[in-house]
Amino acid sequence: MKSFSKVAAQGEITIRRISKLPKGCTPLALENGLFVIGHSETGHNHVLSRTDGCNVQVLDRPPEGMRILYAILKEPTSLDHQRDHDIHESIILDPGIYEFRIAREYDPYAELARKSMD
Amino acid sequence: MTFVQLIDCKTSKYDDMNRLMDSWADATQGRRTATHAATSATYDATDAATRAATRAATDAATRAATACLNLTGQFGLACAMQWSNNYQGGNMWASYECYLTACRDILGLELSSHVPYAHWEQAAIHGGFRVMHKEFCLVCDFPEIILTDEQNRPHCETGPSHRWRDGWSLYHWHGTRIPSEWIEDKASLTAKVALSQSNMEMRRAACEIIGWSKILADLSAKTIDSDPDPQIGDLIEVSLPDLREPARFLRVKCGTGREFSIGIPPHITKALDAQAWVVGLEPRDFIRPEVRT
Numbered sequence: 001m002k003s004f005s006k007v008a009a010q011g012e013i014t015i016r017r018i019s020k021l022p023k024g025c026t027p028l029a030l031e032n033g034l035f036v037i038g039h040s041e042t043g044h045n046h047v048l049s050r051t052d053g054c055n056v057q058v059l060d061r062p063p064e065g066m067r068i069l070y071a072i073l074k075e076p077t078s079l080d081h082q083r084d085h086d087i088h089e090s091i092i093l094d095p096g097i098y099e100f101r102i103a104r105e106y107d108p109y110a111e112l113a114r115k116s117m118d
Numbered sequence: 119m120t121f122v123q124l125i126d127c128k129t130s131k132y133d134d135m136n137r138l139m140d141s142w143a144d145a146t147q148g149r150r151t152a153t154h155a156a157t158s159a160t161y162d163a164t165d166a167a168t169r170a171a172t173r174a175a176t177d178a179a180t181r182a183a184t185a186c187l188n189l190t191g192q193f194g195l196a197c198a199m200q201w202s203n204n205y206q207g208g209n210m211w212a213s214y215e216c217y218l219t220a221c222r223d224i225l226g227l228e229l230s231s232h233v234p235y236a237h238w239e240q241a242a243i244h245g246g247f248r249v250m251h252k253e254f255c256l257v258c259d260f261p262e263i264i265l266t267d268e269q270n271r272p273h274c275e276t277g278p279s280h281r282w283r284d285g286w287s288l289y290h291w292h293g294t295r296i297p298s299e300w301i302e303d304k305a306s307l308t309a310k311v312a313l314s315q316s317n318m319e320m321r322r323a324a325c326e327i328i329g330w331s332k333i334l335a336d337l338s339a340k341t342i343d344s345d346p347d348p349q350i351g352d353l354i355e356v357s358l359p360d361l362r363e364p365a366r367f368l369r370v371k372c373g374t375g376r377e378f379s380i381g382i383p384p385h386i387t388k389a390l391d392a393q394a395w396v397v398g399l400e401p402r403d404f405i406r407p408e409v410r411t
Contacts, residue, residue: 011374014407065398
């Protein structure tokens with residue numbers, strides 16, 4: 001279990017401690033009883049270790065291709081990777097406010113397809 | 119899916135089949151007015167949505183007509199003219215049914231024509247593809263497997279996205295139909311095969327399946343910028359087919375020690391700026407993570 005003070009990364013998720021939530025967010029719904037911060041196509045999701053004392057929100061209008069979430073945590077909570085090999089080690093989040101930025105990727109062929117449709 | 123083979127079969131009974139089809143179309147005209155009535159009434163209420171659905175239906179009919187002409191000549195054309203009447207998608211082509219049902223259940227648009235439409239709706243809920251005839255109906259069972267991605271597009275990385283009980287399968291990558299061997303025999307999908315695909319969506323899917331790291335390893339990539347931290351990585355550039363300018367990628371190690379190549383917009387010139395773009399930040403706001411796992 002790793003700890004940090006300002007910025008950490010777990011796989012494609014960058015975690016930043018912040019002072020307040022931005023405007024324009026929507027509460028995140030539970031999936032199978034868990035807050036899923038980052039989805040994986042193979043089911044190896046990045047999830048919060050608890051749901052009590054967690055207020056998790058999704059930014060309504062992130063930059064193109066991005067997904068950004070926020071969490072107000074009242075209790076120590078870890079971000080866990082649900083996988084049994086090549087696992088990203090858990091990161092402990094002390095009580096506070098956090099931002100989770102899910103990495104994006106540029107696809108040159110998708111861009112070419114988009115331009116050809118314009 | 120046996121009935122799909124009907125358009126492939128050769129028969130000396132073309133004239134008989136033609137007459138049978140004409141008589142069936144005449145005989146069922148009245149019964150088919152149930153959906154037509156529901157459609158036209160709802161059409162008046164939501165004109166724009168109907169235009170999109172009609173366009174899709176027209177495209178499908180055109181494709182079907184072309185296939186029939188190629189397969190069976192003039193008889194094929196005669197079939198194509200009536201194709202949409204007797205070949206229906208059930209739960210597999212449920213967009214139009216969703217539209218009609220949503221008008222009733224979501225928008226509260228209660229029409230008398232929704233009463234006869236309810237039978238059609240039930241057929242869509244409880245069955246797959248079907249061919250209707252006055253004397254029989256061929257109905258395809260539900261697939262035993264349907265797998266999708268987060269956006270509900272058909273997708274599976276390790277097998278078919280759809281599989282019926284007789285083994286008939288479809289393969290998709292994030293909604294793009296792909297050949298089965300790309301999944302079942304991944305060694306057959308090389309960088310050369312991927313980059314030679316003329317269909318843009320299939321080429322994109324192929325590149326994703328192989329992984330850009332592997333594709334770049336087969337090509338002569340040029341390093342644009344290197345950061346001493348391997349977790350920030352190298353910005354590399356490579357020429358790819360059909361692209362006017364070289365594509366750029368950030369080759370980076372993740373916290374587990376594995377190497378990834380992430381596509382980066384071509385205007386970015388520094389590895390650190392690429393890291394900032396990946397997480398949606400301006401370079402001045404990007405702080406190197408203290409911890410990476």
